[in-house]
Structure formats: C-alpha cells, structure tokens
Amino acid sequence: MSKNCGEGSIDLSFRATEAQASAGIADFSRQLLSRGVPPEWVDSVKIAVAEAINNVVEHAYAGPKPGMVNLRCRMMQTALEIQIVDKGVAMPGLHPPDGIPPNIVKERQLLPEGGFGWFMIHQLTSGVIYNREDGINRLCLTFDFADPP
C-alpha cells in the first residue's frame, strides 16, 4: 500500500506559553498519527512546526501577556500545508530568517547551543511563506513528501 496522508484538516489553538505550546505540539502530532499520516512524515512536520511555534512564543509574544496561536493543517495525498497564525509583533524585516546554521567547531566550549530553529524549518519544508496583514502574522509551511526537499 502506498503511503499517503489521506485528506482532511486539523485546527487547534492554544495560548503562546512554553507549557501550552509543548502540549499543543504533542496533541497536533497525535492527531496526525491518528489520521494515518506515516510516522516518519509526522517526525519531520513535528520538528519544523515546534520550531515555528517556539519562535512565536519567544519573539512574536515576547511580552508578559502571551496571546493565542492557531495551528491549522490541511492534508492532501502526499503533502501537508500548515498555517500558523498569531497576533504578536511582526517578524523583523517582514521576512522569515534564512536560517544559516551555526558552525560545528572542534572546541567543545565553543559549540553552539542554539540558532538551529530556522535552519531545520527550511531543511524540512518545501515552502515557507510569511505574510502580515492587519496585525496578524501568518506563516505557511508546506511539506511535499512526493518530492521532499
């Protein structure tokens, strides 16, 4: 049997705190699996979506009163389209970061402890589109499993 995502959609919202984001991402991943999306595809989606949502928590809603994040997923035969919506501050330059990975150096004490988030998002997706309209950030991530990046 060939692998496919089936069809349908997932729609969930949660407050942009670290704890609620963590639970929301776990819930989202369970829903993908329960709808028959192959586990190795879910792994890639989960890694990228978690990084994108962490960015909303850490940057878009950096203030003391985090707002809501909405996560929607549209499933097609061999592709997933994910939309992450928040009402926090805009991305700098109205553009998602390029995600140049930090160097893995030999000296242990100089090894990077961060800066991998956008790099992994770009590695795992076949499309990243950001727009901001009426104070709303909308990030669309596309995963094409028939033609993976």
Add this chain to the structure above:
Amino acid sequence: MSLSSTTTDDTQVISVQCDRIDAAMAIQFKEDMRTETGTGARRVVLDLSAVEFIDSSGLGAIVASMKQLGDGRRLDLAGLHPVVEKVFRLTRMDTVFRLFASLDDALAAGSN
C-alpha cells in the same frame, strides 16, 4: 524534569524519565544534569529511550550539559528515537556526540 542515575566503575548512566526535552523543559534539564553529573564520573551515558521528542532548545540543553562536564569527561547518548536522531543529524550534532541505538550498545562499546 526527572532524571535517574546509576554509576558503575567510571561510567554513570543517567536516564531521562520524561517524554520530551523541549523549550518548556530545557532549562530544568540543564540544571538537573548539572546536579546529577556532580559526581565526577569520567563517562556519562544519557539514556534517551523514554524521550519521544526534542526541539532545538532541548538539543541546546544537551550540548550545554556536555560543556558543563568539562574537558576529560565525555557524554554519550543512547536509545534515540528516530525523531530525536533526526534532530541530531539535521544539525550535524551527530558528529559531536557518539550515538548508540540502545543503552546496552553504549555500555558494550565502553569509553573508547
């Protein structure tokens, strides 16, 4: 975050009793690792078999845990789920750590 630890000879095995190491857990993980590794064992094997997900914050916390061991002590990783291994591979951190499929494999391989 919950860690459990056993030490045999010069190897300390620390098992993570938590299903994810992510942004919500990373700081606590790093602090708990500092406490657990205070014993000074030369080799620490981190058993990740219960961990079903890590993000870049969790990865950063594992890297930080290795740094805080200091020179002359090593941190090896065992029992990585495919998604956890994928994060190490994507970021090329698989070239920094020795990754073992299981704790038994890690113990059989020894320090070298």
